Amino acid sequence: MTALKAVAERREGDARAVALWLFAVAGLVALMVVIGGLTRLTESGLSMVEWKPITGWLPPLSDTAWAAEFEKYKQFPEYQKINIGMTLEGFKSIFWLEYIHRLLGRLIGVAFALPMILFWIAGRIPAGMKPHLLLMFVLGGSQGALGWFMVASGLVDHPDVSHYRLTAHLGLAFLIFAYLLWGGLSLLRHGRMVAARGGGIAALLTVVIFLQVLSGGLVAGMNAGLAHNTWPLMEGAFIPDGLLIANPWWINFFENAMTVQFQHRMLAYLVFVLALLTALLLKGRAPTGLRHGLLSAVLLQVGLGIATLLQHVPVALGTLHQAGAVVVLGIAVTLWHDRALARYD
Secondary structure, three states, X not given: OHHHHHHHHHHHHHHHHHHHHHHHHHHHXXXXXXXXXXXXXXXXXXXXXXXXXXXXXXXXXXXXXXXXXXXHHHOOHHHHHHOOOOOHHHHHHHHHHHHHHHXXXXXXXXXXXXXXXXXXXXOOOOOOOHHHHHHHHHHHHHXXXXXXXXXXXXXXXXXXXXXXXXXXXXXXXXHHHHHHHHHHHXXXXXXXXXXXXXXXXXXXXXXXXXXHHXXXXXXXXXXXXXXXXXXXXXXXXXXXXXXXXXXXXXXHHHHOHHHHHHHHHHHHHHHHHHHHHHHHHOEOOXXXXXXXHHHHHHHHHHHHHHHHHHOOOOHHHHHHHHHHHHHHHHHHHHHHHHHHHOOOO
């Protein structure tokens, strides 16, 4: 019995260690999302015109290197059409933020890959977890490639990235964050991966929040938040004219800026209603702190969204709004996991 207890304790310790590592990486991904939003809002994302995933660790280290980097930037539409006449110091101010964004992406890759290898060699990865870790690693690498695919769309003709590619990049970041969080919660509370089945209204809420994140990506990519800066009405009406002016009708939900902003508003209302229902229906069945945290986070996020719109998307509010989305999704995922875990108890 003593030997069996020792084995059980060792497995529990391994699961806890791997869980804490996954939480740490999820935290880095959350930080990456926030810095990504800041990079976009300050229009810094097109300052680095080359992708060097292996050799691009260091920034320019001399005046000559900075001048060469600036000359490369001058060959592309953002400088020629928007920032013509920008000084080298001005270029450095946008370069550094994009550099930090890319550097953090590389550091996340190391923070994931190196411990995974060490855990693997030491035989400390819980049963059934290896395929999930490999998939997380592949998704992380794909996110880097998708990020460059997005940036590349803004280096040809028009100095704006594709709003479709930006939305995909944002959505994958949130998906990776949720996957890491789910994996960590599963190992910490159950010792192995909990299937994402069940969950009822908590699962529905999480899916709708993720759709709202994608909707926010379209709003950001199309700069749809810079128009119709009134609330609760748009153009003097709750349902404004012009939502379905493009043909075919369904294209409005992706390429009509008014419709894109309108659907983001409607999804926000839906998230609020679902969050309220979730908190009420799970009373006595889910931790009180989670239910209250969900309502508080959603209310704050709605408030941030309204303030961001009314103030014409200032950098500080826009960044906080993106950070708030990470918090809301994280709480929803935790609630869903709690309900899914109930199936095993």
